[in-house]
Amino acid sequence: MYDAIYIEGKGKPTVTFVFEHFANDAMSAASSKGMPVVRIVPEAIVSECTVVETIEAAITAVFDNMVAALTRPLTADEKSPRRREPENPPRIVFKGNLEEVNRFFYQRGWTDGLPIIPPTEEALAEMLTGTDLPANHLVEKLEPRLGKATVERIAINAVMAGCLPTYMPLLIAGVQALAANPVCGMMAASTGSFSPFWLVNGPIAKDINVRSTYGATNPGDIANATIGRAMGLITKNVRGIRKQIEDMGVLGNPGKYSWVTAENEEDSPWEPFHVDRGFKKEDSTISLMFPQSFQQMMPFGTDDRGILATVVGSIVPARMGSFALLLTPTNAGSLSSRGWTKKAVKDYIVKNTIVPDDYFKRLGLKTDKPFDRGNVTGPGVGPTIFHPSPRDPDPVQVFVFGGFGSWMGFIQGGGPPITKKVELPAKWAQLVKKYKSIVPNYVRY
Amino acid sequence: MSPSKTGAVYEVLSPWAEADPMPLKGLSPRLDKLDGKKIGLLCNNKRASPLILNVTEKLLKQKFPTATISWFNSRSFSVSSLEKDREGEFNDWIKGVDAVVAAVGD
Numbered sequence: 001m002y003d004a005i006y007i008e009g010k011g012k013p014t015v016t017f018v019f020e021h022f023a024n025d026a027m028s029a030a031s032s033k034g035m036p037v038v039r040i041v042p043e044a045i046v047s048e049c050t051v052v053e054t055i056e057a058a059i060t061a062v063f064d065n066m067v068a069a070l071t072r073p074l075t076a077d078e079k080s081p082r083r084r085e086p087e088n089p090p091r092i093v094f095k096g097n098l099e100e101v102n103r104f105f106y107q108r109g110w111t112d113g114l115p116i117i118p119p120t121e122e123a124l125a126e127m128l129t130g131t132d133l134p135a136n137h138l139v140e141k142l143e144p145r146l147g148k149a150t151v152e153r154i155a156i157n158a159v160m161a162g163c164l165p166t167y168m169p170l171l172i173a174g175v176q177a178l179a180a181n182p183v184c185g186m187m188a189a190s191t192g193s194f195s196p197f198w199l200v201n202g203p204i205a206k207d208i209n210v211r212s213t214y215g216a217t218n219p220g221d222i223a224n225a226t227i228g229r230a231m232g233l234i235t236k237n238v239r240g241i242r243k244q245i246e247d248m249g250v251l252g253n254p255g256k257y258s259w260v261t262a263e264n265e266e267d268s269p270w271e272p273f274h275v276d277r278g279f280k281k282e283d284s285t286i287s288l289m290f291p292q293s294f295q296q297m298m299p300f301g302t303d304d305r306g307i308l309a310t311v312v313g314s315i316v317p318a319r320m321g322s323f324a325l326l327l328t329p330t331n332a333g334s335l336s337s338r339g340w341t342k343k344a345v346k347d348y349i350v351k352n353t354i355v356p357d358d359y360f361k362r363l364g365l366k367t368d369k370p371f372d373r374g375n376v377t378g379p380g381v382g383p384t385i386f387h388p389s390p391r392d393p394d395p396v397q398v399f400v401f402g403g404f405g406s407w408m409g410f411i412q413g414g415g416p417p418i419t420k421k422v423e424l425p426a427k428w429a430q431l432v433k434k435y436k437s438i439v440p441n442y443v444r445y
Numbered sequence: 446m447s448p449s450k451t452g453a454v455y456e457v458l459s460p461w462a463e464a465d466p467m468p469l470k471g472l473s474p475r476l477d478k479l480d481g482k483k484i485g486l487l488c489n490n491k492r493a494s495p496l497i498l499n500v501t502e503k504l505l506k507q508k509f510p511t512a513t514i515s516w517f518n519s520r521s522f523s524v525s526s527l528e529k530d531r532e533g534e535f536n537d538w539i540k541g542v543d544a545v546v547a548a549v550g551d
Contacts, residue, residue, distance in 0.1 A: 003487060004547050005470070006525035010539045012485075013473045016547040017497055025551075034467045047551045049493045059500040063508075066501070070544045071475050081469040093459040097452040110460050118455035147462030156460045186522060191551065238462040248551070 001029040004038055015039050015069035017059070019047055024245050025189065032144040032240075037078045039069040047191040047250070086145075105160070110237055112229065112257060116160040127155040130168030132425040139172055140179035144189070145240030149175045154230075157237055161230035164435045166208045167223060170286050173420040174198065174231050177288040178239070183415045187290035188241045191248050194290035194321075194414045195255030196235075198228055199399055201274035202284030204422055205262035207432045209439055212262035214403030222438065228258025253292065261401045267329035268400035269336035276342065277419045284422040289322060289397075290414030299331070302406045304338040307331055308345070310408065312353045315385055317360075317377040319412050323386070324397040325349065326409035332400045346396045354383040392416045476544055479509045485542035489519040491550025498548050515542055522549070 004014045018026045020042035030038040044058040094104045101118045105111050117123065128135055128151070135152035142149050154171050163171070178184050178196075187194040200210045211221040219225055241247050249256075265272045274285040299310040311325060325345070327335075335345060355377055360366075377385055386395045397417060425431065476482055484505060486498040495518075502514050517538045521527040524535050539545070 001549070002523045002526045003489070003519070004545070007487070007539055007545050007547075008473050009470060010536070011473050012539055012542060012545055013475050014487075014545040014547060016549060017501075018549065019551055022551050032467075035470045035472070037472060039472065043497075045493055045497060047493070048491065050496065052496060055493065055496045056500050059497055060504065063501070063504050066546060067479060067508075070546075071478060073475060074472055079471045081471055083466065083469060085466055086464040087461065088463045089459040089461055091458055092456050093461075095454060095456045097454055099452075101455050101457050105457075105460075108461075119458045119460060120455050121458065124458060141464075142462075145462070145464055146467075147464050149462060153460065153462045156458050160460055182526060233460065237460040240462075 001026050001038060001040075002033060005030060005033045005035045008035060008038065013070050015041055015066055017041050017043050017045075017062075017066070019043065019045055022047070022248055025248050028240070028246050029144055031084075032146065035081075036084065037081050039078075041065045041069055047248070109242055110233075111160070112232055112236070114229075114257075117162050119156045119159040123159045124152065124155055127159050127163070127165050127168065128152070130155075130165030130425065130431060131172060133172070139175050142175070142179060142234075142239040143182065143185040144246065145238075147238040147240055149179075149234065149238045153238060154234060157233040158226075158230045161233055162222065162226040163230050164208070164222065164226075164438065166431050166435045167227050167230070169284075169422045169424050170200065170204065170208070170227055171230055171234075173286045173422045174227070174288070175234065175238075177286060177418045177420045178231075178235075180418045180420070181415060184288070184290065184418075185239065185241070187414050188235050188239065189246045189248060191250045192292045192413065193249030193251050193253040193256075194292045195253040195259055196228065196231060197255065197289045197291050197411055198231065198260040199273060199287040199289075199417075200260065200262040200285070201265065201272050201287070202279075202422070203282060204284035204424070205265075207428070207436065209436065210260065210262040212264040212401050213267075216261040216264075216401045217259060220440065224260040225258050228260040232256055232258065255291070255294070263399060264329050264401045267404075269329075269333050270342045270398075270400065273397070273399060274419060277417075279419070279421060284424070285419050286422060287417050287419040289324060289411065289417045291324070291411035292321070292413030293319075294409060294411050296407055296409040299406060299408055302330070302334055304335050304340055307334060307408065308348060308352075311349055311410075315349075315353045315410065317355045317385055319385070321413035322392065322397070322416050323395060323410065323412045324399050324417075326402070326411065327398060327400050328402040328405050328408065329400060330404045330406060331408050342398050345398055346394070349396045350384070350386045350388065353385045355385060479505070479512050479544070481511045482509075482543040483513045483515060483541065485538065485545040486514060486516045487519070487524075487545050487547040488516060489522055489524075489547075489549050491522070493550040494548040497550070498546070501546055501548070
C-alpha cells in the first residue's frame with residue numbers, strides 16, 4: 001500500500017489489488033501513511049498463489065471494479081479526508097477486580113490471550129525503577145501505527161507480561177532493535193508468521209537469570225517467559241499489529257508468545273555472538289531475528305563430520321531468509337576440538353549446502369528461475385542454497401545454547417539479525433541484588 | 446467463569462500507545478476513461494504479483510485497445526520504502542503514466 005500512497009502523492013490515480021481477507025490490513029497500512037481513503041480492489045487470490053487459472057478467474061471477476069476505481073469520481077472525503085484522531089485512551093483506563101481487569105483488557109484486544117498482571121500506578125512505579133530514563137522519554141515510534149514507545153508505555157506492557165524491573169534495560173534495547181529495520185514491521189505482520197527470536201548476550205543474562213542451558217527456550221523461567229511476552233504485547237499495543245487485522249500470519253507461530261534465550265557463553269568454546277558483532281565481551285546486548293521455523297535434529301554422528309553432515313544435509317531448498325545453526329555446548333565443543341572456528345563452520349555451511357543433483361527434476365519442477373524472492377533456489381540458479389548478498393553478506397549465524405546433549409537445531413526465515421547494546425541504570429547492582437533470588441525452587445518427589 | 450464481585454480493586458493504566466494525529470492526504474483526480482491512456486502496472490516481488498498483472502494487462506488490451514501499458518518491477522515489497530536507490534527511476538516512471546494498477550501479491 002505504501003507505493004500506492006506514494007504514487008497518489010505524485011498526482012497519479014492508483015488502485016491496488018488486495019486479497020479480500022487482507023482488506024483490513026491494507027487499510028491499516030494506508031491509514032498509517034496518512035491516506036485512509038486509498039482505493040483497493042478486493043479479490044479472491046490468496047497470498048503467494050501461483051495457480052494461473054485461479055488468478056485469471058479472480059482478476060476477471062473484479063476487472064470492472066478496477067476500472068471503476070480509476071475512473072469513478074472522487075467523493076468529498078476522498079478528495080479531502082476528514083481529520084481522524086488516533087485513539088488515545090485516558091491514562092487510567094479501567095477500574096475493577098482481577099477478573100474484570102483481565103476481561104476488559106482481553107476484550108479490548110490488548111493481551112495475548114493469557115491473563116495479565118494489572119498495570120497499576122504502584123506496579124508501574126516499581127517497574128520504572130529498572131531504568132534511569134524518565135517515564136516520558138520517547139524511545140522510538142514504532143511502525144506501522146507510529147505508536148509512541150515511551151519508557152512508561154514499555155513499562156506498562158512489561159507489568160502486564162509479568163516482568164521484573166531488571167528486565168527494563170533489555171526491553172528498551174529490544175524496542176530499539178524493532179525500530180532499527182523497517183522490515184521488522186513487515187515481519188510481524190507477514191503471512192509467513194515470522195516470530196521474534198531474542199538472543200541475550202553479556203553479563204545481564206546471569207544478572208537477571210535468562211536461561212541459557214537445559215530447556216533454554218522452554219516455559220518455566222520468568223525472564224525467558226516474560227521478556228518475549230512483553231515484546232509481543234508492545235508489538236500489539238504500541239506498534240498496533242493485531243491478529244488478523246494487521247498480523248496476517250497464516251499458520252501462526254507459538255514463538256510469538258515468547259522466544260528468548262541467552263547464549264551459553266560459559267560453556268561455549270567460541271567467542272559469544274555479540275563479540276562476533278563487534279561488541280565487547282563485557283557489554284550486554286539483545287539480538288533479534290525473525291525466524292518462521294524451528295527444526296531440531298539428532299546428528300548423524302556427534303563428531304565434527306557427523307554434525308556438519310547433518311547440517312548441510314538437512315537444510316531444504318524450499319527454505320527462505322536468514323539462518324541460524326543452534327548448537328549445544330556439546331556440539332560446539334566437538335567442532336572446536338577438531339579445530340573448527342565459528343567462521344569456518346559458517347563458511348563450510350555456505351559452501352557445501354547444495355541442492356542434490358536431479359532434485360528439481362525428480363519433483364517435476366521445471367522453472368529456470370528462483371522460486372521466490374527469499375528462496376533463491378531453482379533449476380538454473382546453481383547448486384548452492386545460501387547466496388551471500390549486499391543485503392545479507394553473512395547469511396549463516398551460529399548460536400550456542402542449551403544443555404549438554406547431542407540434539408541440534410536450525411531457525412530460519414526473516415532478515416539478518418539486529419543487535420543492540422543494553423544500557424544499565426546506575427544502581428544496577430542493587431537492583432540485581434533485590435530481584436536475582438526470584439527463581440523456581442523445585443521440590444523433589 | 447464470570448467475573449466475581451469480590452477481591453481487590455485495581456485502577457489500571459492503558460497499555461495502548463499514544464500516537465500523534467497524522468495529516469491526511471486525499472486521492473488524485475481520477476481519469477475520465479482509460480481509452481488512449483498509459484496505464485502503469487506496478488509489480489512487487491511477491492510471486493503472485495506478475496501473474497495478477499499479466500491477466501490485468503491482457504484484459505486491459507482486450508477492453509481498451511487504445512490504452513498503452515508500462516510495467517515497473519520492484520525488487521522488494523515496496524519501491525518507495527525499500528529501494529531508495531531507484532527513487533529517480535521510479536519517479537520518472539510515475540511521470541510517464543496516467544494511472545497505476547498495483548499488485549502486492551497479498
